[in-house]
Amino acid sequence: MDYRIVTGRDTANLKDLQDEIVVPAWPEFMMHDGCVNKYWNELHRRYAEYQFVLREEGSQRVLAVGNSMPLVWDGDLEDLPDEGLDWALKSCFENLTHEKKHHTQCAFQIVVAPDLLGTGFSYEVVKLMMNIGRERGLDRLIAPVRPNMKSRYPLTPMESYIGWQREDGLPFDGWMRVHTRLGAETVKVCSKSMLIEGTVADWQKWTGMKFFESGQYIVPGALVPIEIDSEADKGTYIEPNVWMAHRL
Numbered sequence: 748m749d750y751r752i753v754t755g756r757d758t759a760n761l762k763d764l765q766d767e768i769v770v771p772a773w774p775e776f777m778m779h780d781g782c783v784n785k786y787w788n789e790l791h792r793r794y795a796e797y798q799f800v801l802r803e804e805g806s807q808r809v810l811a812v813g814n815s816m817p818l819v820w821d822g823d824l825e826d827l828p829d830e831g832l833d834w835a836l837k838s839c840f841e842n843l844t845h846e847k848k849h850h851t852q853c854a855f856q857i858v859v860a861p862d863l864l865g866t867g868f869s870y871e872v873v874k875l876m877m878n879i880g881r882e883r884g885l886d887r888l889i890a891p892v893r894p895n896m897k898s899r900y901p902l903t904p905m906e907s908y909i910g911w912q913r914e915d916g917l918p919f920d921g922w923m924r925v926h927t928r929l930g931a932e933t934v935k936v937c938s939k940s941m942l943i944e945g946t947v948a949d950w951q952k953w954t955g956m957k958f959f960e961s962g963q964y965i966v967p968g969a970l971v972p973i974e975i976d977s978e979a980d981k982g983t984y985i986e987p988n989v990w991m992a993h994r995l
């Protein structure tokens with residue numbers, strides 16, 4: 748595959764380029780994490796060199812997207828918080844003013860173009876993301892990984908799911924397998940990695956479903972059921988992810 752890496756330092760419209768494949772890749776509700784939306788523009792502005800696309804030479808189409816951030820964090824992996832991705836974003840920006848040294852890179856997302864799914868290209872993209880942190884002297888890449896086959900098993904607790912293995916001892920989940928093959932350690936579940944809230948009408952719009960009464964509902968693309976509270980006119984999705992960590 749003939750491509751070049753383009754970061755936010757190389758072009759002013761990186762976000763638009765990323766959206767070409769990011770927006771279709773995610774179920775609509777995933778675009779409504781309050782914390783992500785609060786920091787998204789700032790992430791691109793402040794840490795442009797950590798945001799990239801891979802563009803095919805010639806056609807210029809976007810083959811893959813990577814987003815990550817540097818953290819002032821050098822704690823024990825076991826102490827990584829339950830709030831996963833939302834914690835990483837907050838911590839990245841709350842520490843900004845202190846001008847402390849960054850130690851750790853944290854992955855935000857990787858997306859591969861639809862026609863390249865299942866081809867193993869994601870290995871390449873993880874390696875390129877790790878190079879960004881390595882070149883800046885960071886020690887490790889931590890990732891609140893969203894296991895990409897978990898949405899098929901929304902009723903299975905994440906703690907059980909991440910222990911599922913194939914006969915060769917590698918994780919059952921394809922995306923966890925990519926990280927494991929590249930040397931990552933599976934640390935633990937972060938049970939509240941993303942928080943997505945909306946009114947019942949919002950959730951009906953996002954999912955194309957009708958929610959007539961309070962209760963738990965399985966919605967396409969979600970890793971666990973969402974909770975609808977009709978009286979409070981509120982729907983809540985708390986996404987669990989799994990902390991994985993690579994040495995850089």
Ligand SMILES: CC(C)(COP(=O)(O)OP(=O)(O)OC[C@H]1O[C@@H](n2cnc3c(N)ncnc32)[C@H](O)[C@@H]1OP(=O)(O)O)[C@@H](O)C(=O)NCCC(=O)NCCS
Pocket residue numbers: 772855856857858859860863864865866867868869870892893895920921922924925
């Ligand atoms: C996550 C993502 C980048 C992984 O890339 P991918 O193209 O699906 O996976 P790859 O082909 O690189 O390989 C991953 C493994 O999963 C397997 N796999 C991929 N799709 C699969 C499927 N639909 N069913 C079963 N296994 C699958 C591959 O065979 C491969 O296994 P192997 O290494 O043992 O051969 C891609 O699925 C994606 O862009 N998803 C949408 C966004 C997303 O979820 N990003 C991750 C969270 S931020």
